[in-house]
Amino acid sequence: MATQTTGRITRQDIEAKLRQVRGDVDTAGEAATRAGAIGAVVAGVVLVVAVYFIGKKRGRRTSTIIEVKRF
16 A cells, blocks of 8 residues: 555555455454354353253252052
8 A cells, every 4th residue: 555755645545445444344253253153152052051950940849749658
């Protein structure tokens, strides 16, 4: 990205800078997408495990005990 010696900014300078910025944004976007996908998977696993343990605890508390006695 070279500017002219007169100090004027040309169309090529602007286009080159926009391409550079867009490349940086694309790279950051890809990294954020990967991190978001990993976070979603971890959150899903934690949710399933939490629901399992909550259900297990509630099942113990509300289950009926039946005693059978023979006379």
